[in-house]
Amino acid sequence: MSTAPTGGTGILVTAPGDGGPGDGTPVVEVLGVRHHGPGSARAVRAALERLRPDVVLVEGPADADPLAVLVGDRDLVPPVALLAHVTDEPGTAAFWPFAVFSPEWQALVWAREHGAHVRFCDLPSSSSLVQRTDAEEPAAEPAGGPTDEPTGELADEPTGELADPLGVRRDPLAALAAAGGYDDPERWWEDVVESRSDAPAPFAVLTEAMAELRAVTPALPAVQQLLEDRREAHMRQVLRETLKGGARRVAVVCGAWHAPALSGTLPSAASDARLLRGTPKRRTTLSWVPWTHSRLARASGYGAGITSPGWYHHLFTARDEPVARWLTRVAGVLRAEDLPVSSAHVIEAVRLAETLALLRGRPLPGLAEVTEATRAVLAEGEEALLALVTDRLVVGESMGTVPDGAPTVPLAADLRASAKRLRLAQEPAERALELDLRKDTDAARSRLLHRLRLLGVGWGVPTRSQVRGTGTFREAWRLVWAPELAVAVVEASLWGTTVAAAANAKAVADAADASLPALTGLVEHCLLADLAEALPAVVRAVDDRAALDLDVAHLVAALPALVRAARYRDVRGTSTEALSAVASSLLVRTCAGLPAAVTSLDDAGAAALRAALDDVHAAVALWQDPDADERWSGALAGVSARTDVHGLLSGRATRLLRDTGRLLPAEAAHRLQRALSIGTPAPAQAAWVEGFLGRDGLLLVHDTDLLALLDGWVCSLPEREFTDVLPLLRRTFGAYDRAERRSIGDAVTRRPPAGTTTGAADVDDALALPALRTAAFLLGGPA
Structure with a gap:
């Protein structure tokens, strides 16, 4: 009062x-x-x-x-x-x-x-x-x-x-x-x-x-x-x-x-x-x-998180028999997982919860009592099932809604309208989304999600498609709408009033101070998001930056994304003519600077550049441009023929040339033999082998000459050098999956030991006779 x-x-x-004063x-x-x-x-x-x-x-x-x-x-x-x-x-x-x-x-x-x-x-x-x-x-x-x-x-x-x-x-x-x-x-x-x-x-x-x-x-x-x-x-x-x-x-x-x-x-x-x-x-x-x-349920909102919002919601909304109703809902969750939970289980769990409350002197069963009843009766002691109930019910994932006409920033209103038009529900539960870019609605969904990612609104995260035989026309996403994304939308509203306008403006602004690899990644993102207004400015920035960038590592890191971006012209209908000229310029500069870039590298630098070479090689193959293929093969040939280059790089260049037919198998085997020759330190030999074999061990299964050469080299190593080389070989062969390792092992066991032949003239009859007599006796013949 x-x-x-x-x-x-x-x-x-x-x-x-206290009662009013009454005056x-x-x-x-x-x-x-x-x-x-x-x-x-x-x-x-x-x-x-x-x-x-x-x-x-x-x-x-x-x-x-x-x-x-x-x-x-x-x-x-x-x-x-x-x-x-x-x-x-x-x-x-x-x-x-x-x-x-x-x-x-x-x-x-x-x-x-x-x-x-x-x-x-x-x-x-x-x-x-x-x-x-x-x-x-x-x-x-x-x-x-x-x-x-x-x-x-x-x-x-x-x-x-x-x-x-x-x-x-x-x-x-x-x-x-x-x-x-x-x-x-x-x-x-x-x-x-x-x-x-x-x-x-x-x-x-x-x-x-x-x-x-x-x-x-x-x-x-x-x-x-x-x-x-x-x-x-x-x-x-x-x-x-x-x-x-x-x-x-x-x-x-x-x-x-x-x-x-x-x-x-x-x-x-x-x-x-x-x-x-x-x-x-x-x-x-x-x-x-x-x-x-x-x-x-987190430490947010009013200073401290509450551990059981789903339970509290139930307490407020279930005015009568809250315990029985709750345990019935628990049974429903478990039945949804194909567990045999009957009404008898629910009745017994209710009795147990009420008994526990009585023993503890509590007026009604609380969350502790119903949780213990759930563990003992419905989950039968399985903590994993109890964790499932906690996640689905005790915490829960209910999400509220806001009227379309509620005051908000224009960008949020545009996003809400776009999501509604494309039938994308802003849900807190994670769900997978498979898109077929040949369909108009799915293509529009893809553009929206890519634009939001560019704006820092991580509603969707690209994942690997679960559909077999997918091509560039399919995309897979994992969608989760979290409340804090509302702040990200508000922050992004500085760039524009619609998702498309904001994404275009953000892309142009990002291009102003991005590194060359980041710029080519931005080009790819602009194509994925169909940002036609921003793409020319970003491509110009790539061209300008590439002309001034002398770091070959930046060039090789930038080229794959630029080539991948050009591939989307077939699926999305986006014009990418300007990309070919920029990509050609990057490739020329990359090939010109590669001889110097591969010189005097340590193990870490060589490993990083080897991965970049693989990416560029895959990009050139995807490009399907004869001139680019010829230029890149010439650069690889120069690296492969050198003896002063780290083995990871020369070995990898040799393998890439062999795979594309630019190097005959016999010549590739000769270079492997040369790399494994006496006088080359064992670690350098192992590095060359690792670069040559890479992550594809099936080559050894099908090429018996290479397998024999490698087997002979391993068998010829002195004990001390073998000890030094073994960790490197383990790293190489450990990268193969189990089936590849098994196939290589079978191929090794099928061939005779190094330095032996199977000709009959090489058999010592005197030494073999006792063994033959024993085998005949075991088979039931005359001794």
Whole structure:
């Protein structure tokens, strides 16, 4: 309750249920809650029904009031979150999440249903985002603020590694639980609040307990404490403005930690005004965005994650027989996995959960009891099945929705419309998507997903197709929509108002300072995303950069992506004439610089360049340009013929020439024999073998001459050199799959040992006669 302002002393707010003064004085009740608590949500609904306020104040950014009118829209379905970002710096953003079981959400819904005026009363995001950024210190976790991950913006329990030996500010409910003899604050809260399905939460008792905790808790560091003080001062100022505006009954729904600051004799308005004077501000933009239960289960939103949002949602929505209904849902999950779970199992699990609660002196079974009943009866002790239930039900992956007409940045609206048109649902559950680029709808989906990747919105991730016999006309994606992608969309909105325009602008901007390999990758991305406006500028940048880049490593890294990009002209219908000229120029410069690039390389440098040579060789084969093929083969021939080049490179060049028919098998064998000749150090010989064989061991199965040559070399190695070479050979042959290794082993066992022949003239009859007699005797013949 409250009395009207008296002089300069402020407002006297008394505990709920004390009874009004009976003289027409405005009535104010402060409902201190646990955020995301179904018991608190039910208690708030009951308190509002009893008080019937004409104004409801809810802890939240005060500048979000215009968005409160959307509460009650059938398309605004929790879990959702308020997203605030600095208008000219979208990366500075924060979320205020709401679930259906959040007390604040239920207060908003009640107000809309009963025609009560509703206001958010916390610091505006225009101030809180700036101050929270300033309040972050290297030695402390942020107390909720703009980071890359969603953070708790309405924390009733200040978070962070603070100078507080009791940890009260980190989790004040843990202190209350410890005082009540509980070692688990979640269980304490369930017993005191969550299991109270018929009675309101003890707001007065919680406020009194929090006042005691605040009295003994050390202050925060100065900057963080100033932020908390300003938040509470702003809440009081909004309360004063509401009463001054003529409100007769006011309900304030806030975190329990803040309830004492809004109860009792409040400080004067002048003192709060002085505290708020000088509060920094920046222009911010707010909107509703979808949220998920899994995000509520993380340390995000209201300062601390809740471990069981799916269970809390069930507690709030299942008014009767919550345990039986829950275990029935568990059985459904297990049956979906083809497990034999019957109704008898459910009945037995319910009995076990109720018995455990009785033995532990609990009013109703809680999550601990139903989990143990699930483990013992329904999962039969299998922890993997219990983990499945936890993932599907206890946490869950429910995702909210936002009306199409809700305020948002134009880019987000365009993305939403495009996704709807292409029938791409923004779902939190991972799903695979196979696209056939010959179909118009699938091609449009591919363009959208590639454009979003270019903008840093990772809704889709390319994967390997599961369809056999796929060509360049097929793509496979893994789609997962996470809430934080809403911030990525806001950040990307700086580049344009539509996905296509933003992607084109972003590509041109990226081309300005990208390296040559990154530029050719950007060309490929522009073709995949069909960015016709950006492609000419990016191709010009490639041409200009290639003319000045003297690093052959950059050239060989850049060429494959450029050649692959040209292949998409057949599937996507994109004009790529300019790419051929740029690719030809790159290849000429690569071939000219290759002799110098392969000289004096260490093992790591040679390995990196060998991989690049493989990529360029594959790109030239894909290119199908006779002039390019001739030029590249000549460059490889020069590397293969040299004896002063690292064995990995000369061996690989020899193999590539052999595979394309530019080098006869006999000549390739001769070069292998030369590389394995006496006088060459064993490690150098092994490097040449590794380069020559590469990752294809079947060559040894089909070419018996090469196998004999290699076998003879291994058998001729002295013990010390064999010990030095063995790790290198293991690395080479270890890269083959099991079937290849087995085939090579069979081929070795089928051929005679090195240095022997199978001619009859070489057999010593005197030595063979005893063996022949023994074999004849064993076979039943004469000895």
